[in-house]
Amino acid sequence: MIFDRHEIHKKSYKMNENMVGVSVLAAPAPAAKALLAKRVQEMVLYGDEPPALYISRDDHDATDGDGDGGDDFSSPVPIVDIGILSCSEEPFTKEYEEELLKLNSALHTWGCFQAIEHGISSSFLDEIRKVAREFFEQPMEEKNKYSKTVAGFEGYGANPVPEQGQPLDWSDRLFLDVCPPNQRKLQFWPQTPTSFSDVLSEYTEKMKIVTELTSKAMAKSLNLEENCFLKQFGKRLIVQARFNYYSKCRRPDLILGLKPHTDGSGYAVILQDEVGLQVFSNEKWYTVPKIPHALLILLGDQMEIMTNGVFKSPVHRVLSNSERDRISIVMFYTPEKGKEIGPEDGLVDEERPRLFKKVKDYADTHWEYNRRGMKALHTAHV
Numbered sequence: 001m002i003f004d005r006h007e008i009h010k011k012s013y014k015m016n017e018n019m020v021g022v023s024v025l026a027a028p029a030p031a032a033k034a035l036l037a038k039r040v041q042e043m044v045l046y047g048d049e050p051p052a053l054y055i056s057r058d059d060h061d062a063t064d065g066d067g068d069g070g071d072d073f074s075s076p077v078p079i080v081d082i083g084i085l086s087c088s089e090e091p092f093t094k095e096y097e098e099e100l101l102k103l104n105s106a107l108h109t110w111g112c113f114q115a116i117e118h119g120i121s122s123s124f125l126d127e128i129r130k131v132a133r134e135f136f137e138q139p140m141e142e143k144n145k146y147s148k149t150v151a152g153f154e155g156y157g158a159n160p161v162p163e164q165g166q167p168l169d170w171s172d173r174l175f176l177d178v179c180p181p182n183q184r185k186l187q188f189w190p191q192t193p194t195s196f197s198d199v200l201s202e203y204t205e206k207m208k209i210v211t212e213l214t215s216k217a218m219a220k221s222l223n224l225e226e227n228c229f230l231k232q233f234g235k236r237l238i239v240q241a242r243f244n245y246y247s248k249c250r251r252p253d254l255i256l257g258l259k260p261h262t263d264g265s266g267y268a269v270i271l272q273d274e275v276g277l278q279v280f281s282n283e284k285w286y287t288v289p290k291i292p293h294a295l296l297i298l299l300g301d302q303m304e305i306m307t308n309g310v311f312k313s314p315v316h317r318v319l320s321n322s323e324r325d326r327i328s329i330v331m332f333y334t335p336e337k338g339k340e341i342g343p344e345d346g347l348v349d350e351e352r353p354r355l356f357k358k359v360k361d362y363a364d365t366h367w368e369y370n371r372r373g374m375k376a377l378h379t380a381h382v
């Protein structure tokens with residue numbers, strides 16, 4: 001699969017009776033909007049056949065990097081010990097220098113890494129997973145109290161309606177604005193499980209330490225002033241939490257939990273409970289292995305812009321699975337609203353001319369293109 005002309009998703013499967021239930025195909029395909037009013041979890045509960053609009057896999061020309069598409073601990077997605085990077089007193093130890101180099105190489109080559117020794121306790125990570133699972137396992141009528149509109153963004157529901165011709169994702173999600181705190185729309189914050197809001201607020205606080213440390217380490221690994229990215233994100237940076245629930249799926253060969261995309265944020269921190277996330281690198285899909293309490297840090301387009309293309313915003317997707325459901329908790333970090341961001345001056349020189357112009361509110365542009373299955377990064381090129 002080659003993501004040429006900014007297109008990141010191609011749907012080339014022909015729909016035929018072997019692929020989805022005849023009953024669905026015999027009737028005119030319901031419009032995406034109507035389908036999205038119903039949760040994937042509900043369809044599974046009622047034993048519905050996956051409707052044709054969910055068919056999205058197109059893997060004929062991309063191989064699985066780790067061979068089996070499953071739990072493969074030899075997958076080369078790098079692991080970085082960010083505990084080592086937290087001791088940044090000069091003179092740097094050899095260990096520190098080596099880990100910094102690893103971080104730089106991971107973000108240059110992969111645009112992501114698995115962070116270990118991040119300082120958040122395993123028991124707390126289990127706790128946030130538990131409240132997430134408890135939320136999704138409630139009856140529909142309870143979850144529907146927090147429903148988003150089909151066209152809206154925040155709340156419980158499906159991903160925004162894609163443009164016609166784009167397939168749908170086999171997942172449900174709860175999306176919440178978390179920071180700045182005065183932007184929280186509490187009507188979407190679940191009251192059950194009762195500890196949900198407190199756990200999410202605590203996770204946000206703990207994550208602040210991890211992300212500040214990572215942001216400084218990223219800058220240092222590029223020989224930049226350590227606060228440069230924190231300054232670009234601004235004091236009122238946007239933090240959004242997305243709880244993804246991937247129901248079991250009868251046709252993982254045809255249907256994806258989440259279509260290939262890049263993130264429009266600065267970066268995301270992902271906590272997964274099962275494998276399923278794949279990153280596209282060197283024309284192959286690599287499954288991100290399950291390391292029980294690791295956090296996957298994955299760059300979005302805005303970090304690619306700020307690093308003048310030195311670090312990459314990777315195309316990624318989520319597979320569906322016929323045997324297990326999957327939950328992921330994603331925290332997105334995006335520069336504050338209305339703030340201009342652009343390549344760091346220290347990363348622009350004769351050898352590496354400026355690739356990107358200054359942009360603001362890039363995430364809005366990202367979503368416009370995402371709905372059409374396209375990347376938006378070219379809109380920021382000089």
Ligand SMILES: O=C(O)CCC(=O)C(=O)O
Nearest residue numbers: 242244270277318328330
């Ligand atoms: O579920 C995951 O692991 C990744 C989710 C993701 O890519 C997203 O929410 O943008």
Ligand SMILES: [Fe+2]
Nearest residue numbers: 261262263316
């Ligand atoms: Fe993503």
